[in-house]
Each structure stands twice: as C-alpha cells, then as structure tokens.
Amino acid sequence: MQRLAAVVADATAALEAFEYNRAIEHTEGFFWWYCDDYVELVKGRAYGSGMLAQSARNALSASLSVLQRLFAPFLPFVAEECWSWWMEGSVHTAQWPTAEELDALGGPDDGSSAELIAIVSEVLGEIRKAKSDARLSMKAEVKRVVVDGAPSQLDLLKLAQRDLCEAGQVKQLEMLAADVFRVRVELS
Structure with a gap:
C-alpha cells in the first residue's frame, strides 16, 4: 500500500x-x-x-x-x-x-515490503520474458527457476515463494547465495 x-x-x-x-x-x-x-x-x-x-x-x-x-x-x-x-x-x-x-490499512513501513515487491516483480518479469521469447502462453509451465542473490534478497523472496510459483506456473524454485542478482528460467 x-x-x-x-x-x-x-x-x-x-x-x-x-x-x-x-x-x-x-x-x-x-x-x-x-x-x-x-x-x-x-x-x-x-x-x-x-x-x-x-x-x-x-x-x-x-x-x-x-x-x-x-x-x-x-x-x-x-x-x-x-x-x-x-x-x-x-x-x-x-x-x-x-x-x-x-x-491506516497498516502494513510494514520499514521498506521491506517495497523491496520484497521489487524482487518478486523482477523474478516474475524474467519468467514472463522467457515465456514470451519462447512464444509460449503465460500459463505455460516452467520446469525450474534459479535465483541468485544476496541472502537478504533471498530471505525476502522466500516470503512470496508460493505466490510467485503459482503466478509463474513454476514447478521448482531454487535460491542460491551470490553477489549478483540473477534469474535463470528453464522452461518445460
């Protein structure tokens, strides 16, 4: 909000x-x-x-x-x-x-929710891009997504893991600690 x-x-x-x-x-x-x-x-x-x-x-x-x-x-x-x-x-x-x-509706105002939404939006965008580049429906199943990132980024991403997997039709989501944020999408 x-x-x-x-x-x-x-x-x-x-x-x-x-x-x-x-x-x-x-x-x-x-x-x-x-x-x-x-x-x-x-x-x-x-x-x-x-x-x-x-x-x-x-x-x-x-x-x-x-x-x-x-x-x-x-x-x-x-x-x-x-x-x-x-x-x-x-x-x-x-x-x-x-x-x-x-x-008045509440929610955290420490910036973590904004960062969470930004990270999840970026991952979802990469999933959509991979589907679009492959000329697949946005409802097409994704075999695996690997997200490399800082532990703090991955901790936030874990909070929305279920929603992200459902929105992107992702069967397996892996998160690996790394210095650079990167998303790799493996289509079915």
Whole structure:
C-alpha cells in the first residue's frame, strides 16, 4: 500500500497544480504494474479461504477503490460504471483517496515490503520474458527457476515463494547465495 500511497500523493499534487498529464501518467503507470504483477501474485491467494485469503481480498478491494477514484476525473463514464458493479452511490461523490487512508490499512513501513515487491516483480518479469521469447502462453509451465542473490534478497523472496510459483506456473524454485542478482528460467 506504500507504493499506492505515493501514487495518490503524486496524482493529488499534480491535479492541484493543474498538471493533468502528470496525474494520469502516475496513475496509469501504477495501474499497469498493479495488473501485471500485484494482481497476478495475489489472485491465487485471494481465491483461497482463511485469513490470508481474506487479507488478500481486502487489499485488492481497497486498492481497486482507490484506483477507480484516481481514474474518475479522466475516465468518468468507465469509472462510474465499474464503481456501480460493487459500490453504492457514485464514484464522483466518493471521498478523494488520501495517503492517510492507505496508511491506516497498516502494513510494514520499514521498506521491506517495497523491496520484497521489487524482487518478486523482477523474478516474475524474467519468467514472463522467457515465456514470451519462447512464444509460449503465460500459463505455460516452467520446469525450474534459479535465483541468485544476496541472502537478504533471498530471505525476502522466500516470503512470496508460493505466490510467485503459482503466478509463474513454476514447478521448482531454487535460491542460491551470490553477489549478483540473477534469474535463470528453464522452461518445460
């Protein structure tokens, strides 16, 4: 949520300065990362049951609400239609999102979550690139992924190992301590 809070702050500041292009640029940039990486990583968990699944669904719900409100000035009819599918009232009368709203949702603010997301996004990007280069479906199975990196990076990656393997269709994920971060993908 820290990354989204920064987007909210940047987009709000840009709108207040009448820099509409900058506001939509920040929002769209985040949106595409959100769809490509974040949603792909958490959707398997969100479909499950229990506290982890509920937490994933709550995070998705909160972030989608914020994104729809950020897009509302630029895509008024689309934002309104999407809002009506799951929220009461109009997106145009909803409170503008704030960084404080997202901070209230909690989560670590020590930078570890941002580093975790960056590492997982990089590995997932390499998996997608290998599939794309081989002209395979993104749903194609990956036989093995080997990640070389610093022990601190690998410790963070272990926290998201299950989500990463599910999102990338990875059968085996190996992590090796090394000075240089590198990802090797072996397709099935």
